[in-house]
Amino acid sequence: MIENETFLKDVNEGFSQNPKHISSKYFYDKIGDKLFQQIMDLPEYYLTNCEMEIFREQSDAIISSFEINKNQEFELIELGAGDGKKTQYLLEALLKIDFKFKYIPVDISQNSLNIISDRLLKLFPNLCIEAKQGEYFNVLEELFNSKKPKIILFIGSNLGNLNDQVAHNFLHQLAENLKEGEKLLLGLDLIKSKEIVLLAYNDSQGVTRDFNLNLLARINKEMDADFDLENFEHLPLYTEEEGVAKSFLKSKIRQSVFIKPLNKTFDFEEGELISTEVSRKYNDEILEKILQDSSLKIQDKFMDSKNYFADYILTKK
Ligand SMILES: C[S@@+](CC[C@H](N)C(=O)[O-])C[C@H]1O[C@@H](n2cnc3c(N)ncnc32)[C@H](O)[C@@H]1O
Structure with missing residues (x-):
């Protein structure tokens, strides 16, 4: 068996x-997780460095665009969290200004979740974290069981691994689950030269x-x-x-x-x-097309200094 x-x-x-x-x-088995971490450290793999720069330099602005009520506890759900090294900057900024939230990393790889949980709790002993193993498509409903406001992170160009039709369906499904004003932070690699x-x-x-x-x-x-x-x-x-x-x-x-x-x-x-x-790889036009007829609209866009990568803030209409 x-x-x-x-x-x-x-x-x-x-x-x-x-x-x-x-x-x-x-x-993403144990060896694949490790190899992907090595890929993220490669000079050629610009995606990580560019998005890391966005999170390192612009986390405060990103948090402002979340428009969260400081007195209301919320859930920060990350789909396909991997090692969370970029999210770390966002978590640090949120904790510094005393936001009340639970961080829920979701990943198909239990090994990745163990690593991320250990690492983040060492860095931020006060972080409230509840890892969830599963495929994003299968766990969405469960994730939306709680009534708490939600911010969804889908970064690292993960959406890019889905073909356009699946990406369209997934974003529409996500949008259906969000409440008015809730946000999706979507990290996308931009179209550039071969x-x-x-x-x-x-x-x-x-x-x-x-x-x-x-x-x-x-x-x-x-x-x-x-x-x-x-x-x-x-x-x-x-x-x-x-x-x-x-x-x-x-x-x-x-x-x-x-x-x-x-x-x-x-x-x-x-x-x-x-x-x-x-x-x-995306640009505004392709993203708009994928979002067509959904209840998500582009609210903000954060880019790295080379304009290679973009983190979009989408808001539920
Ligand atoms: C390209 S890595 C990116 C990791 C992280 N988002 C980042 O930006 O560094 C993709 C991650 O998503 C997870 N993953 C891939 N397909 C998945 C799926 N269908 N459901 C849940 N997790 C998935 C992998 O295990 C891996 O950790």
């Missing part, structure tokens, strides 16, 4: 289709390559499969016109892989691609 039946089902479905694909949410974007997904040390290939290592480990990682290569693609960075694993040779719990062999042609991640 395999521990994660959904993962097995998704692999079976994704490998049975043409083109083959696996969801990027499966990057030279800058591609390097972020193809660093010189090969950490993004290892991160991508770890998906196959994870399938080997959890599903007793026999992928030979040497026979696959990391392939990132991006054009500024389309504005979507895509990562693939490319089969170097014609080969077959057996997945034991499925009792099934999957064939790969030489040069065949498995799609593993999309990372949509």
Whole structure:
């Protein structure tokens, strides 16, 4: 019996289709979490540095735009919190001015939640924190059970990992749950030239390559499969016109892989691609289009000094 039946089902479905694909949410096992932390420290991965600068320098202004009543306790919910190193600046600023709030980091990775909880409580012993493990899509309803006012954080370009239709549906679903005046802080990577974007997904040390290939290592480990990682290569693609960075694993040779719990062999042609991640880059126009007919409107926008990244404040109408 395999521990994660959904993962097995998704692999079976994704490998049975043409083109083959696996969801990027499966990057994040213990090794994937660690590799992603290394990616965030890479000089080429500008996304983290840019958003970190926004939080470091503009947290007070961001908090003002939340328009929170200081006497009212609220919930700060972060979807896909990861290691929370950027949010840390916001939490510090909120605690300094004595706001009353509970911080609720949500992540599919329990390992990430353990790390973030330990780290933040060491930094801020008075922080009220309640981590929630789960997929954002599945836990939304539960998160909105309480009557307390909410501020939602969805940063680190996480929305970019959803295709446009799914992103549209997710933001609409979020909007339905928010009450008038409540805010969503949405961190998005902006459209920019190929030279800058591609390097972020193809660093010189090969950490993004290892991160991508770890998906196959994870399938080997959890599903007793026999992928030979040497026979696959990391392939990132991006054009500024389309504005979507895509990562693939490319089969170097014609080969077959057996997945034991499925009792099934999957064939790969030489040069065949498995799609593993999309990372949509945004501008105001694309965001407006995704928000069309929703009850969310753009209220504010905070950018880094290079104008590479934007944290939008969306407010429920
Ligand atoms: C790209 S990282 C960004 C982390 C963090 N937001 C940041 O800005 O540093 C994505 C995070 O979202 C989590 N994640 C990915 N897909 C998810 C899903 N469907 N539901 C919940 N968490 C998810 C991953 O485990 C990971 O911690």
